[in-house]
Amino acid sequence: MTTFVDRVVLHMQAGDGGHGCVSIHREKFKPFGGPDGGNGGHGGSVSLVVDPQVTTLLDFHFRPHLKADNGKGGAGSNRDGANGRDLVIKVPNGTVVQSLDGEVLADLVGVGTTFEAARGGRGGRGNASLANARRKAPGFAELGEPGDKLDVVLELKSVADVGLVGFPSAGKSSLISVISAAKPKIADYPFTTLVPNLGVVRVDNHTFTVADVPGLIPGAATGKGLGLEFLRHVERCAVLVHVVDTATLEPGRDPLADIDAIESELTQYGGLADRPRLVALNKVDVPDGKDLADIVRPDLEARGFRVFDVSSATREGLRELTYAMAQLVDEGRRAAPPAEPTRVVIRPKAVDDAGFTVEAEPDGSYTVRGGRPERWVKQTNFDNDEAVGFLADRLARLGVEEKLAKAGAQAGDLVRIGEREFDWQPTLYAGVDFVPGNRGTDVRLEDKSTRPSAADRLEARKARRRRPEDEIEGTPETAADDPDDLDDE
Template identity: 65%
Template sequence: MSKFIDRVVLHVRAGKGGHGCASVHREKYKPLGGPDGGNGGHGGNVVLEVDPNVHTLLDFHFHPHAKGGNGKPGEGGNRDGKQGADLLLQVPDGTVVIGSDGEVLADLVGVGTTYVAARGGRGGLGNAALASKARKAPGFALLGEDGEERDVVLELKSVADVGLVGFPSAGKSSLVSVLSAAKPKVADYPFTTLVPNLGVVSSGDTTFTVADVPGLIPGASEGRGLGLEFLRHLERCAVLAHVVDCATLEPGRDPVSDVDALEAELAAYKPALKADAELGDLADRPRVVILNKADIPDAAELAEMVGAEFSERGWPVYTISTVSREGLRPLTFALAEMVLEYRAAHPKAAPPRQVIRPVAAGESGFSVERDGEIEGGFIVRGERPERWVRQTQFDNDEAVGYLADRLARLGVEEKLEKLGAEPGAPVTIGDVTFEWEPQVSAGVDMVMTGRGTDPRLDQSDRISAAERKHASRVRRGLVSEDEITE
């Protein structure tokens, strides 16, 4: 028998973007054929999609890691890398996606509804795409970015029209089994049902679903018993049906007190999602009282006695027996009529449209602040500068010079000067910290001397090989510090 799982933690990681290619076209008699490095492919996304054939989160319980395909690197001859394959994960209708901080990210209701749980990294540009008037044959390419990686919680809320509530062993599972083709576990001990059971019921031209929620007890809204685990399965039910055990022998229990106790729990429970809260509190949903086990003489007499009290509250009352199937037909038609009335009063909202909000022209998209941990240091924050740093090959001087040009055009250099940054001040962007050198003429077109080099980064104060050798000999006491050696 398959296991019902309605809450899992899913570790999603999108694919990495492929690196760009730094290549120069080579052909006989054409020594300067120009750059022809292709772009890297974008990484694949991790996408959640509602599938009507999936009813549990069991697959994610046993396979909690999901990874999109990596993009392929670009190649010479202007050949772009292949895009990474998207990973499509099928989830049941009513799945709620929650971030690690508890924020609701998506509410997946309706067949075909999708949500991108993790976006793939961008592929790096090849040197053919980076060619410009100043850099006719770039000797570098941009690196591909890592894909998004995070943990999300998938929580399933049953999308049913009628929710059956009641104390343990009230006969809810038995009722589902006789109203529909569902075959839930039925036994004569409390808490037989540990997971919600869904059944499809046909009444004339109307088809609706019935959810059998595990037995509730006083304190369920605060987590007692199985309360909080399964009260959420009632949030989207159009009608709530109290299934009352009229043949219980437990002292201190009777149909009226049972219903009153569960009504208090329904009133205390608050939906977590705004969309579910707009459907109204559970206490405001249409009600029907089902007095079960009428095949037992004492239970039939008790049902007749308490029926009038529930009717005074304005709730329809039906006396049934799941064993003899007495009273099931009128109950089925009544439930269908209540579901139709609720559907007419609460039409399904149109699926939300995707809204694209472009960044306003002229917006810098970055900020510079003083570093509280490094004396005289600064931190540059912003999506674009941090992305540019991740794409840079720092072992390639030309790539570093290109990064300096991009930051200068964005206004980072000017902002650092206004904040009083001194030459050599440590500047942190993303995970990289470097020394700021304002004498580097960033943003100014320069004549490049060779592939992979940038003359602006040649520092006159660099220690030569001869100087390092002399310093080593001084440390070993072979020569004096003032002695000049060849």
């Protein structure tokens, strides 16, 4: 039974952020010392990193569910919760990360290459961090943000300089066993090789890797046999070598027909037309094989192939073949463009970019999309009226209320933000002078008769704009009232 796995589906879960703490400092002679609830810790992230010691995805076949640690909750006395530990997953070189619908998320080539697949949730702020000049003792804290959930497909595409392709039992495994230290399974029946084998070949000052790709048959590019499972392993090869069995006794088989069949499958698979080819006429130690090699060599050379007579048993022609491989690999490396240094691209936001959008839905509801509004909703404890009022103030200062009104929303209309749905009440607008009541409550949610009308809200807003700047310092519309409101993601 083979232990090689080159395609798995992973279910990743980043850690959730810890909840903030609601606490009031109390000690002798100081019965009300102010809020001292600490912040929650951030959840751990899930990352993939290329490790040279890992050669297969077998571990994930048996353990497809992966989860990072959650952040710890905050505590009193301004104690912040611990951050969750990140989960680092080691994968083989050449692993391609795809979404379930086939979109490529990352191509991990090169030792140490890292990809953060799922980001941990932010920790919620405690009431000490939420206190300001207007709300001196908040009776609420933010909830931790849930971590990302992601299902991905990992596909392993071997990273080799040379790929050996050919029909089953053409002698590819024997060839790689004599030109390198690889020890693949060798037997006298077709499909002995069920997994790609990699070998390291050294020729003078040149070192390159060779991949022994399992045997291909006609129809492999369309899924026949195991072709699609292994054709992906020749995608990254810089040189392809046709290994042809010149001593086969199968009827209808000859070197030219074998090469034509393999080339047809490579063409149908696509992306390999520009790779240089070599032809190794194998098993010339057999008399009939030597005779057939002499017959077909002129035709192959006429097609532009460099042809080598080789024998894994007697090692005839292997030196010339490996030198030709090394020459083509060296030419490919020199022709490859130099690796560009990583550049950080800064794309400033437009001056009129509010960071969110409001869309009217066909059913008469409205959907608010944006990083900050959706995150704020996730971090709100809807069992606490003061927290709900605080959320309404933040959304209004961001401009959500104004955009909803411009989009035609009326009181009582359904509004969606993230996974939450609300009956929109524009009377919760933050532009009204508001004095918090008891901790954990909000009078605007308790007594609807006291809510100001739209005209009163408009007049109050105009009055504040007419005041000198020093008089409105610390009012709900200033960024200093809640410095985190307008932070970038």
